[in-house]
Every structure is written in structure tokens, then in C-alpha cells.
Amino acid sequence: MKYDIIVIGFGKAGKTLAAKAGALGKKVALIERSPQMYGGTCINIGCIPTKRLVTAAKEAQFVNNNVEGDYYTLSIQTKDKLITALRAKNLGMLKDNPNIDVIDGVGYFLDKNSVEILTADGSKCLIDGDTIVINTGSKEADAPFEVKSDIAYTSSEILNLKTLPKHLVIVGNGFIGLEFASMFAGFGSKVTIVGRGKFMKNEDDDVANSVKEALVAQGIEILEDCNISSLMGRGLNFSQGGMSKSIIADAFLLAMGRKAVTEGLNLDKVGVKIDEKGNIVVNEFLQTDTPNIYAVGDVRGGELFTYTSLDDFRIVFDKIFGKGERSTKNRAIHANTLFTQTPLAKVGLSQKEATALGKDIKILKLSMSAVPGAKVVNHDIGMLKAIVDNKSGEILGAAFHCIYAHEIINEVAIAMNFKANAGFFKNQIFTHPSISEALNDLFGQF
Numbered sequence: 001m002k003y004d005i006i007v008i009g010f011g012k013a014g015k016t017l018a019a020k021a022g023a024l025g026k027k028v029a030l031i032e033r034s035p036q037m038y039g040g041t042c043i044n045i046g047c048i049p050t051k052r053l054v055t056a057a058k059e060a061q062f063v064n065n066n067v068e069g070d071y072y073t074l075s076i077q078t079k080d081k082l083i084t085a086l087r088a089k090n091l092g093m094l095k096d097n098p099n100i101d102v103i104d105g106v107g108y109f110l111d112k113n114s115v116e117i118l119t120a121d122g123s124k125c126l127i128d129g130d131t132i133v134i135n136t137g138s139k140e141a142d143a144p145f146e147v148k149s150d151i152a153y154t155s156s157e158i159l160n161l162k163t164l165p166k167h168l169v170i171v172g173n174g175f176i177g178l179e180f181a182s183m184f185a186g187f188g189s190k191v192t193i194v195g196r197g198k199f200m201k202n203e204d205d206d207v208a209n210s211v212k213e214a215l216v217a218q219g220i221e222i223l224e225d226c227n228i229s230s231l232m233g234r235g236l237n238f239s240q241g242g243m244s245k246s247i248i249a250d251a252f253l254l255a256m257g258r259k260a261v262t263e264g265l266n267l268d269k270v271g272v273k274i275d276e277k278g279n280i281v282v283n284e285f286l287q288t289d290t291p292n293i294y295a296v297g298d299v300r301g302g303e304l305f306t307y308t309s310l311d312d313f314r315i316v317f318d319k320i321f322g323k324g325e326r327s328t329k330n331r332a333i334h335a336n337t338l339f340t341q342t343p344l345a346k347v348g349l350s351q352k353e354a355t356a357l358g359k360d361i362k363i364l365k366l367s368m369s370a371v372p373g374a375k376v377v378n379h380d381i382g383m384l385k386a387i388v389d390n391k392s393g394e395i396l397g398a399a400f401h402c403i404y405a406h407e408i409i410n411e412v413a414i415a416m417n418f419k420a421n422a423g424f425f426k427n428q429i430f431t432h433p434s435i436s437e438a439l440n441d442l443f444g445q446f
């Protein structure tokens with residue numbers, strides 16, 4: 001069978017490209033190895049289930065478990081219903097178009113225009129394509145220490161835990177570690193985070209401290225500078241400050257980063273290179289060294305977010321069907337958010353980064369306790385921080401640790417794309433009472 005485009009993996013970029021190309025009348029094949037992963041990581045084991053559960057965990061404090069049933073178990077069921085519906089919707093979005101074939105099985109290259117698919121029953125089929133897009137995502141990095149425990153979970157596995165662990169120990173204090181810590185603590189688990197360095201060492205100290213205080217206020221124990229030697233049965237063994245220690249727990253979450261899924265693709269057969277970290281090497285148009293083969297989403301390394309995968313779709317679509325003007329070099333300024341109960345959202349440079357670049361900066365800060373809108377929604381934890389050019393007021397970066405941070409940071413990102421400066425926010429008329437209106441006071445300090 002011959003296709004215009006073959007996509008390997010049902011990720012954000014690939015499924016969007018398949019849908020748009022199919023709508024243009026192109027013949028498209030999308031290969032997915034597991035029907036449980038139709039729609040990819042985001043909707044099945046990533047953003048959507050985790051953010052649904054972070055929200056449910058916030059509600060947990062208002063629920064009487066004796067009356068309503070165990071809220072954690074109910075929340076897992078609600079999450080399962082949600083992702084099942086999204087999976088069906090994602091499949092329908094492609095299958096309803098006769099130009100698109102969704103093929104179940106594991107895809108791998110035979111040559112630069114041919115992909116073989118190994119299906120669950122052991123049979124194989126061969127398809128050919130002019131353009132081939134690798135969108136195989138990432139998976140949990142292996143632990144660099146011995147793990148012999150049947151209560152050690154990856155983030156995907158722990159999302160299916162039916163009963164709430166009394167004590168959860170989380171290894172890793174990155175995005176996944178902190179979000180799951182905040183989530184499980186909200187549901188009522190005792191949570192201990194075991195990190196190998198200083199807590200959020202890449203962040204500005206005031207920002208890291210604000211997040212730390214909020215997590216500690218949730219009852220979370222944070223251990224820093226730990227060197228883990230093994231996880232055996234119910235015990236995690238590590239050294240801290242020269243002392244050997246161990247913690248006994250009911251469940252362990254291992255969240256030490258993610259790595260690109262490339263094994264078995266036969267990349268060496270088709271001249272596609274991977275770098276020292278295991279990511280596929282691409283140019284600014286996401287083309288590999290074999291120009292008809294693209295790599296999009298987590299598998300190309302760099303930023304591992306659903307919205308950067310979506311932007312990869314825009315770049316590849318523009319390269320194939322448009323003017324080829326979009327590239328990773330001209331991606332719009334965009335934010336990211338750590339979804340703890342009080343989220344931390346950031347855009348642009350931190351104070352540390354701006355200082356390291358030798359910028360002449362002014363720091364603007366506002367405590368959320370001074371924001372009426374935060375009082376109204378009964379969540380005045382945290383702070384707003386902006387880094388601006390000392391002379392022009394150009395906004396260089398912002399870090400918001402506050403309720404709705406994941407929403408208001410987008411206002412700043414858009415403003416930065418339009419080169420608006422501090423004066424713009426100082427004088428903007430916002431609805432009242434709101435969190436956005438705090439930007440009047442924050443940027444009014446310039």
C-alpha cells in the first residue's frame with residue numbers, strides 16, 4: 001500500500017498532521033502500537049489524567065469520604081472515564097476520514113520509504129510512503145540504582161493504583177515528582193520526596209522557596225542532596241550528608257526524567273542519527289539527515305510538552321504544504337507550568353539566567369497576600385515575579401507561583417511576543433476581582 005504520509009506513533013504532532021493532511025485529500029497511515037494509547041501520552045498517561053487528578057485532589061478536602069465513598073478511588077474512576085472518552089474521540093477524529101488508515105502494531109523502517117508493521121497476532125504488513133514522520137514519544141528513564149520491589153511504579157503505572165498509599169515516596173523532584181507529590185498529598189497520603197540535589201536548583205531561590213513552602217504546608221516532606229543506592233522491597237536506601245539512611249513506604253514513584261523511544265525503529269538502516277542523549281537529531285524544520293523523514297514531539301528531545309509537539313506539527317505542515325517559513329528557530333515565546341496545587345508558571349528568562357547573560361535588569365515582585373482576587377478565591381499563597389530591562393521596561397521573563405498561574409502566564413507570553421513592556425500591564429484595564437489585575441501592581445513597580 002502506498003501513502004503520501006506515514007506517521008509512526010499517535011502523538012500530538014502526528015495525529016494533528018494526519019488529520020490536516022487527510023482533510024487536504026492526502027493518503028495518510030498512522031501506526032500505533034497500543035489501542036490503549038490512541039491519542040498518545042497526553043490524553044492517556046500524561047497531562048489530562050494528571051491534571052484531572054490534581055484538581056480532584058484539591059476537591060478532596062471538601063468531601064466526606066464516609067458519605068460519598070473513598071474519594072481517591074472515585075477520582076481514579078472519573079479519570080478513567082475521561083481518558084476512555086478522549087481516546088475514542090481521538091480515534092474517531094482520524095478513522096472518520098477515508099483518506100486516513102489507523103494501523104495497529106509496532107512500526108519500524110525497512111528503508112527510507114518503507115515501514116513494516118508487526119501486529120499483535122504476529123503478522124506483518126508493509127507500507128510505503130513519500131514522507132515519514134516519527135512521533136514515538138518518550139518513556140521513563142531507567143533508575144541508575146538497583147530496584148527490586150513490586151511497589152515501585154512509573155508515573156503511568158501509579159495512575160492505575162486503585163487504593164491510596166498511606167506513605168508514598170517519590171524519587172525525583174522534577175515536573176512529575178512534584179505534581180504527583182502535590183496530588184497524592186491532597187488525597188491524604190503522607191508523601192516524601194527524595195531528590196538528589198538542592199530543591200529546584202535551577203530556579204531562582206525565592207521562586208524555589210515559594211514552591212517549597214507551599215508543598216511543606218501541604219504536609220509533604222522534602223529530602224535534598226540524597227544519593228540513592230537501592231530500592232529493595234519496601235525500603236529505599238540512600239545516603240544524605242554522609243549518613244546512610246532508609247525509608248520504608250507503601251508505594252514508590254520513580255520519576256527521574258524521560259528518554260526518547262527509538263529502539264527497534266531501525267534508524268541506522270535509514271541514515272537517521274541519534275545524539276548522545278538518545279534523541280533523534282533534526283534540523284530546524286524537524287527533518288532528520290534523511291530529508292523525507294521527520295521527527296516530532298518528545299522523540300526529538302528539547303522541550304517535552306504537548307504544546308511544543310503541537311507546534312512541531314505546524315512546522316512540518318508548513319514545510320510540506322506551505323512556504324516552509326516556520327521553524328524551531330522562530331517558535332513563539334511560550335510558557336510552561338508545574339501543576340502543583342498552587343501552580344508555578346514561567347516564561348522567558350529567570351533572574352539567574354538574565355544575570356548570567358549580563359543583562360541590566362530590574363526585579364518586580366508581589367506577594368499574593370496583597371491581591372484581592374486571591375482572597376476572593378480563598379487562595380492567597382505564593383508570589384509574582386517579573387524580570388524587566390532596567391532602562392526600557394522590556395519584559396524579559398516572569399515566574400508566577402499562584403492560583404491560575406497557568407492561565408495568566410499566557411497573557412505575559414503574548415505580550416512578550418508583541419514586545420509590550422512593563423508600562424502595558426501597568427495601564428491595562430483588567431476585570432475585577434481577578435488574578436490578572438495583580439499585573440497592574442506588579443508591573444506598576446517599574
Ligand SMILES: Cc1cc2nc3c(=O)[nH]c(=O)nc-3n(C[C@H](O)[C@H](O)[C@H](O)COP(=O)(O)OP(=O)(O)OC[C@H]3O[C@@H](n4cnc5c(N)ncnc54)[C@H](O)[C@@H]3O)c2cc1C
Pocket residue numbers: 008009010011012013014031032033034037038039040041042045046047048050051105106107108135136137138155176261265296297298299304305306307309339
Ligand atoms: C505524567 C506526565 C504528565 C505530563 N503533563 C504535561 C502537562 O501538563 N502539559 C504538557 O504540555 N505536557 C505534559 N507532559 C508531557 C507530554 O505528555 C508529552 O510531551 C507529549 O505527550 C509528547 O507527545 P508526543 O507527540 O511526543 O508523542 P506521544 O503522545 O508520547 O505519542 C507517542 C506514541 O507513539 C507510540 N509508539 C511508540 N513507538 C511506536 C512504534 N514503534 N510503532 C507504533 N507506535 C509507537 C506510543 O505508544 C505513543 O502512543 C506530561 C508527561 C507525563 C509523562
Ligand SMILES: NC(=O)c1ccc[n+]([C@@H]2O[C@H](COP(=O)([O-])OP(=O)(O)OC[C@H]3O[C@@H](n4cnc5c(N)ncnc54)[C@H](O)[C@@H]3O)[C@@H](O)[C@H]2O)c1
Pocket residue numbers: 144171172173174175176177179194195196197228255256257258303304305336337338339
Ligand atoms: N506540567 C507539565 O508540563 C509536565 C508535567 C509532567 C511532565 N512533563 C514533561 O515530562 C518530562 C519528564 O518529567 P520528569 O519529572 O520525569 O523529569 P524532569 O527532568 O522534570 O525531572 C527529573 C528529576 O529527577 C531527578 N533525578 C534524576 N536522577 C535522580 C536520582 N538518581 N536520584 C534522585 N533524583 C534524580 C532530577 O534531579 C530531576 O529533578 C518533563 O521534563 C516535562 O517536560 C511536563
